[in-house]
Amino acid sequence: MNPALIVLLMFLAVVVLFVIRTPVAFTLGAVGIATLYLTNGPRFLQMLPPSIIESMTSIILLAIPLFIFIGCLLEKSGIADEIFEMIYRWLGAVPGGLAVGTVLICVIFAAMVGIVGAATVTMGLIALPAMLKRGYKTSLAIGCISGGGALGFLIPPSVTMIVYASLSNLSIGKMFLAGIVPGLLLASIFMSYILIRSLINPSLAPPIPVEERATWREKWASLKNLAMPFVLIFSIMGTIFSGLATPTEAAAVGAAVAMAIVFVRKRSLKEGMKVMHIASEQAAFLTSMVLWIIIGCLAFSAVVNTLGLPLLLKDLIDSIGLNRWTVLIVMMISFFLLGMVMDDLPIIMITVPIYVPLITLLGFDPLWFGILFIVNMQMAYLTPPFGFVLFYMKGVVPPGVTMGDIYRSVWPFICLQGVCLILIMVFPELVMWLPSFVGM
Amino acid sequence: MQTIEKTVSFIEKMNEMVGRSSCNLIFVFMFLMVYEVIARYFFASPTIWVHELCGFLFAAYVALTGGWVLLKKGHVAVDIIYQHFSRRVRHIMDIVVSMVALFMFVILFWQGYKFAWHAFVTNQHSHTLFGPVLWPVKAFLPIGAVFFILQIIADFCKIILDFNKGSAQ
Numbered sequence: 177m178n179p180a181l182i183v184l185l186m187f188l189a190v191v192v193l194f195v196i197r198t199p200v201a202f203t204l205g206a207v208g209i210a211t212l213y214l215t216n217g218p219r220f221l222q223m224l225p226p227s228i229i230e231s232m233t234s235i236i237l238l239a240i241p242l243f244i245f246i247g248c249l250l251e252k253s254g255i256a257d258e259i260f261e262m263i264y265r266w267l268g269a270v271p272g273g274l275a276v277g278t279v280l281i282c283v284i285f286a287a288m289v290g291i292v293g294a295a296t297v298t299m300g301l302i303a304l305p306a307m308l309k310r311g312y313k314t315s316l317a318i319g320c321i322s323g324g325g326a327l328g329f330l331i332p333p334s335v336t337m338i339v340y341a342s343l344s345n346l347s348i349g350k351m352f353l354a355g356i357v358p359g360l361l362l363a364s365i366f367m368s369y370i371l372i373r374s375l376i377n378p379s380l381a382p383p384i385p386v387e388e389r390a391t392w393r394e395k396w397a398s399l400k401n402l403a404m405p406f407v408l409i410f411s412i413m414g415t416i417f418s419g420l421a422t423p424t425e426a427a428a429v430g431a432a433v434a435m436a437i438v439f440v441r442k443r444s445l446k447e448g449m450k451v452m453h454i455a456s457e458q459a460a461f462l463t464s465m466v467l468w469i470i471i472g473c474l475a476f477s478a479v480v481n482t483l484g485l486p487l488l489l490k491d492l493i494d495s496i497g498l499n500r501w502t503v504l505i506v507m508m509i510s511f512f513l514l515g516m517v518m519d520d521l522p523i524i525m526i527t528v529p530i531y532v533p534l535i536t537l538l539g540f541d542p543l544w545f546g547i548l549f550i551v552n553m554q555m556a557y558l559t560p561p562f563g564f565v566l567f568y569m570k571g572v573v574p575p576g577v578t579m580g581d582i583y584r585s586v587w588p589f590i591c592l593q594g595v596c597l598i599l600i601m602v603f604p605e606l607v608m609w610l611p612s613f614v615g616m
Numbered sequence: 617m618q619t620i621e622k623t624v625s626f627i628e629k630m631n632e633m634v635g636r637s638s639c640n641l642i643f644v645f646m647f648l649m650v651y652e653v654i655a656r657y658f659f660a661s662p663t664i665w666v667h668e669l670c671g672f673l674f675a676a677y678v679a680l681t682g683g684w685v686l687l688k689k690g691h692v693a694v695d696i697i698y699q700h701f702s703r704r705v706r707h708i709m710d711i712v713v714s715m716v717a718l719f720m721f722v723i724l725f726w727q728g729y730k731f732a733w734h735a736f737v738t739n740q741h742s743h744t745l746f747g748p749v750l751w752p753v754k755a756f757l758p759i760g761a762v763f764f765i766l767q768i769i770a771d772f773c774k775i776i777l778d779f780n781k782g783s784a785q
Contacts, residue, residue, distance in 0.1 A: 196709040197698040199691035206720040225731035232678050233671035428649030460639040464681035
């Protein structure tokens with residue numbers, strides 16, 4: 177049978193199974209196994225157990241539960257309240273200051289935590305009510321939390337990056353380094369946008385009244401709230417980038433530090449143990465979900481590899497005479513469309529086995545493509561009609577705000593992410609500079 | 617009917633217990649990894665066993681929690697169109713999903729069992745200095761598949777029971 181036809185049938189099967197709500201892991205696994213059996217024969221099924229066991233014992237993937245564990249601990253530690261208090265004292269007097277500060281806190285959170293949910297959830301509970309109380313426009317408040325929360329994908333550590341890097345055989349350390357400059361760039365784009373809009377029209381985000389402003393003494397005193405986050409960031413990032421430890425070891429050190437932070441802040445062994453218990457369950461739950469998707473994907477990508485699909489596509493592209501940039505842009509558009517209906521993990525699993533080999537054949541850098549991919553996943557996190565952040569926001573905003581209002585408030589931030597995407601495409605140095613500099 | 621309900625509740629209790637107790641492995645990973653970092657950088661004596669042992673325990677962590685996550689409906693799915701179908705159609709879809717999942721895990725059990733059995737009879741050891749026997753870690757694939765298969769059967773029974781209740785009304 178024609179390989180192209182087989183692939184087409186596979187994707188058809190995937191779509192049908194998705195529609196009847198088959199979990200992603202089972203869809204990819206079952207379609208992969210069935211195709212492998214039908215096209216190559218039962219003997220080829222023997223390929224699966226060795227690669228599955230390799231993923232299940234992968235020290236790199238072991239970083240995932242540890243980073244999730246850190247995220248859950250910090251979400252419940254109350255550390256975000258302290259940082260927000262500091263931001264409030266320092267930036268409250270500036271128009272749009274709280275929104276800018278929220279983005280800043282999201283950056284700090286993203287640098288401590290590997291999952292994106294944590295920053296969005298905590299900021300939704302702390303920053304959103306505070307901003308609305310000070311008369312900030314709802315759309316700006318929702319937008320900055322959603323956009324800022326999505327920064328967690330790009331700023332290391334990031335579980336999405338670990339999954340991408342392990343599937344496409346890239347170094348996690350390099351990928352983490354590559355995300356730093358684009359992440360900070362995007363954060364500054366967000367902050368300048370908020371600042372410019374609120375300076376032009378202060379009624380959008382009024383400065384807090386003079387009598388509520390903090391004195392300089394209070395301002396300086398509040399700086400100590402940054403101590404614990406910086407210890408944690410240093411213990412994770414410092415150990416990775418200094419070459420002291422692998423990302424997984426760094427995650428373990430970070431988890432130990434995060435546990436200490438929780439016990440220090442809760443000041444009670446019982447409370448602390450309760451948080452530990454919830455966080456350990458959540459870490460196992462999410463890790464199991466991610467790992468079984470990866471296992472299902474192994475069967476799927478085994479078929480794609482035995483069929484030689486990337487090479488076939490390359491030949492097709494050459495024979496039509498398509499420009500390689502056209503191919504790249506088509507891929508970006510496909511990410512955007514998939515992002516409207518899916519989360520980051522299903523998109524990684526379906527596209528990486530095909531796109532990454534193809535992109536390498538076309539002469540693009542897979543690391544650079546990885547960062548483009550991650551920026552796309554940030555957009556997927558926000559794009560209506562489906563997205564975790566949209567439904568979560570609906571849960572925390574005041575009753576009067578409709579789903580339509582939430583959709584409208586995230587669009588400016590999606591456009592800003594698009595600007596960042598184009599900047600990275602035009603200036604690949606933004607991604608490549610830091611990894612080459614450190615030379616890992 | 618009652619035996620079915622009892623079996624379902626037994627399977628679910630077991631998956632819950634196995635899954636929840638495996639969660640605590642994260643503390644073991646953390647302890648071992650931190651120990652390794654300290655041993656290597658403060659005492660210049662890296663271990664030969666921490667990474668490999670953590671890898672083996674990670675296989676257990678993933679295998680033993682799979683069925684529990686399925687029980688809690690935690691395996692992410694794309695449910696945008698599903699909710700618009702009628703109850704009856706949804707039941708049929710759920711049955712198809714159970715079949716698809718059963719197919720995948722029966723194959724994984726069969727292949728994983730052969731793989732682990734081969735390692736057992738040939739007494740394979742890892743090619744590292746530590747050199748542990750390999751069959752226990754390889755056995756985690758079929759073991760994990762068993763927990764999945766049991767939970768899939770339990771879910772299937774629940775769908776059928778629910779379906780019957782629906783048609784009786």
